[in-house]
Amino acid sequence: MVVLLVAVALVILVWLGQRWLVYVPDRSAPPPAATVLTGARDVALTTSDGLTLGAWWVPPSAPSRGAVLVAPGNGGNRAGRAGLAEALSTTGLGVLLVDYRGYGGNPGAPSEVGLARDVRAARDFLLDDAGIGAEHLLYLGESIGTGPASALAVEHPPAALVLRSPFTSLADAGRAAYGVPVGWLLRDRYAVADDVRRVDAPVVVVHGGGDTIVPPAQSRAVAQAVRDAGGDVVEVEVPGAGHNDARLAQGPALVSAVADVAARAGVSGCGPVRPR
Template sequence: MRRRVLPGVAAAVIIVVVVLGSAFALQRKLVFLPSGGPPPAAADVLPGGRDATLATADGLSLSAWYFPVPGARAAVLVAPGNAGNRSMRAPLAAALTARGLSVLLLDYRGFGGNPGSPTEAGLALDVRAARDFLVTETGLPLLYFGESLGSAVVAELAVEHPPVGLVLRSPFTDLAAVGRAHYPFLPVRWLLLDRFPTAEHAAVAGAPVTVVYGSADSVVPPGQSRAVATAAGGRAVEVPGADHNDRVLLDGPDVVAAVTALA
């Protein structure tokens, strides 16, 4: 009997090791989901749009879209979530420029035809390159808008370079917390290479914070978004019935109003 049990235990151990090893090795392919090749020219998306090149501190040249508005009262740095490319955020740029705000749509390294591979440290450099571009190009007060994972990116930036306002759309408290919600059978916090501690950074960001989230979010538990707002001492705006990728959370009235209210 003992001889039969031991091989079974060994097989179980091997399976666990393989599962954990695969999760560790492939985690960034699960976290970062770029899609499509290089987007079209900015001018083909919105009249007056410009293609911009962002120079990162580690030597990458990233393509982005800049939509200037004459006489703009502020400029909005839009940090996207973990999927797609900047073309998906064009409706938000259209809505914000129509309200007198200049907009920069960032694509991270590895996204939208850009070189490099995304990591937490790399995205921190990318968003700083985006801020540097706006500071040099506009001289305007800056607002940061982060979508989901992008909320963590701009919250971290706001600690070092506070904006006049910070809008976080569907933020998670940290990457391990949202990972644990989807993979409760894995020791996510031990496995992750990237932390993205949104709540921790938002709490010391030194700027007014508004959190917008959907009550039916199936990707980021709504309680995590509310926790970020609480940690930041900010305002929470719940969009009833909205799921994570619903259009109303892209350029809906609550999202646009949250940005314009801080401008």
Template sequence: MRKRMVIGTAVAVTIVCVVFAGAFAFQRKLIYLPESGPLPGAADVLPGGREVTLATSDGLRLASWYFPVASAKAAVLVAPGNAGNRSYRAPLARALTARGLSVLLLDYRGYGGNPGEPSEDGLALDVRAAQEFLVREAGAPLVYFGESLGSAVVTELATERPPSALVLRSPFVDLASVGQRHYPFLPVRWLLRDEFPTRDHVARVKAPVTVVYGSADSIVPAEQSRDVALAAGAETVEVRGADHNDPAFSDGPELIDAIANGSGAPAQ
């Protein structure tokens, strides 16, 4: 009997160790969900759109799209969430350029056919390459806009290179807080290699901050976005009944108004 108990305990411990090891080894496959595949040309998405290449400090060349607007009041650096590619943000670019704003749709390393593998450190280099491009090309104040994971990316950037305004859509407190909600059976905070501490970073940002979130978000709980806003002393825009990936967060009026208001562009 005792021998069976020892064997059973050993098997259970082995299974737990295998689960934890797998979660550690493959975690980035769960966090980052890039899509490659054929993409339209930037000019097909919006007349005047440009295919641009961003050079990172670690030697990567990242394909992205730039939509310049003559005499733009501001240029918007769009840092996307963890899934898809830049084609998913085409409606956002159309809506923002219609408001007189230039737009850069960044695709991170590993996304949209770009080389490299995504990581917290890698995305920090990618967004810096995007910011440097806009400083050279835009000739206008910069607004950083981040979606979900991208909120963490641009917030960290803003601590070192302040924008005219920072707009965060569905930001989380940190990656572990989201992960623990979805994987409550794992010690997520111990296992994670990437932290993305949005709340800690946003408290150090000097620029005006706006937080946009959905009241029915099933991926990033609304209370986490509100915690980020509180840490920043930010203006908040709650989109009633909206879930994380609803059309309201593609080109909905509340989102577009929040970005345009942050840029100083006239309201519509």
């Protein structure tokens, strides 16, 4: 009986506390966008459940009319992705750096449902306030952000979907990290491999060959899921790169992949990397 009670208590503890393990936000408010990124400005996103979220917006450079919605990973806040925005903007594309609820001074607590609302609000801002056409909008999800980015792409197909270090599902990522099946305990699922099969847009999968957080085999399986569904997919591996290595997270392989798929998708004015 004691063993049973301990087991039940552990299950309850994991159920209640798992989001503390999944989401690792930097809750501090970032500095003003213009002090960090040339041409950037602070903007507010309004979610369907009434939250106001801070974000950074770097408009596109003429003649480009396209933009990238960045759905970030589970750690830090937008200040830590300034290098990514700067790198992406060299293609001429605009960049929206989103902070989810509970991140970067934003109200609320992160969850799968919440993050889905947050990226929808980001898309609404780009279309309604920034004047970006849906046909010129790309989604870039990194790590856990590949979950909300893929789900958004099913609901609202982008010009292209770029997935950096995607896992097949959060359950599979948990099994890889802890060596035990944890799917039945998870409150959030992020079924990326299932979602990409239904995406009606070109997909790019970029992953690191030395990633020990999301095994490269899972990213390759996401790309294969697109192929199996008859979709358009390009797979790019950065040899030896770890999950958080700068050369994977904001390096030439990722930026070139974004520029290439944007041009192939007909995003106006997007070209090779150029100085700003």
